Amino acid sequence: MIRVSDLTNFLRCPRLSYFRMNNPVEMPTELKAAKEIFLSLRKGFDYEWAFNRFNVLYPDSKEIFISASSKFVFSDELEKLTPKEWEVHLYSDKLNLKGVLDELHERSFLLVSLRMPESGIAFRDKIKIGAYSLLSKLDNAYIYYCYDGKLINYRVNRRDKYNAIRVLEKVKKISGGVVPERKEIEYCSRCEYTDLCSNTRSTFASKFL
Numbered sequence: 001m002i003r004v005s006d007l008t009n010f011l012r013c014p015r016l017s018y019f020r021m022n023n024p025v026e027m028p029t030e031l032k033a034a035k036e037i038f039l040s041l042r043k044g045f046d047y048e049w050a051f052n053r054f055n056v057l058y059p060d061s062k063e064i065f066i067s068a069s070s071k072f073v074f075s076d077e078l079e080k081l082t083p084k085e086w087e088v089h090l091y092s093d094k095l096n097l098k099g100v101l102d103e104l105h106e107r108s109f110l111l112v113s114l115r116m117p118e119s120g121i122a123f124r125d126k127i128k129i130g131a132y133s134l135l136s137k138l139d140n141a142y143i144y145y146c147y148d149g150k151l152i153n154y155r156v157n158r159r160d161k162y163n164a165i166r167v168l169e170k171v172k173k174i175s176g177g178v179v180p181e182r183k184e185i186e187y188c189s190r191c192e193y194t195d196l197c198s199n200t201r202s203t204f205a206s207k208f209l
């Protein structure tokens with residue numbers, strides 16, 4: 001089943017999405033550390049508890065956790081929302097899509113992101129929101145920019161869900177074996193698949209992605 005993160009990987013780099021689906025490598029990131037901090041603080045625990053959780057999944061990644069915790073801001077605004085559940089696993093057999101929601105409320109859901117771009121909510125966050133709206137059947141979303149301490153309420157519209165489905169269609173082709181073309185981007189210099197990527201040829205069908 002395709003994960004919501006496969007859609008956002010696709011937007012960063014279609015090849016990255018291909019490799020993460022076919023050769024998964026669990027990498028620690030600041031976003032993953034920030035999510036552990038968010039979940040721990042929301043549940044009434046502390047930073048130490050968050051580190052314990054992170055450390056179980058990613059031993060030897062203390063620097064990443066320290067970096068995330070030095071930037072993390074916990075806003076009082078969050079107290080306005082009453083969580084019903086955290087880390088909610090959602091599935092849709094019809095869409096062949098699954099994902100884990102950070103926080104679920106009675107009539108809304110919340111996703112954690114790092115920083116809000118000056119131009120507003122990034123397209124990749126809107127795709128994520130659209131996908132979770134399709135999975136949860138809720139149109140009222142919150143996005144918590146944890147490095148800014150900013151809580152944004154967002155009404156999901158039809159275009160967001162439509163765009164999420166369009167990206168899903170492309171990712172479905174990749175999951176079916178289409179290897180996208182390589183395009184040099186800034187992320188290539190820190191990509192975990194650099195070697196594999198240099199030695200993998202794209203398939204002809206990638207021209208129709």
Ligand code: SF4
Pocket residue numbers: 013014015016019182183184185187188189191192193194197198
């Ligand atoms: S090395 Fe670059 S092109 Fe290849 S998968 Fe990584 S980000 Fe994509």
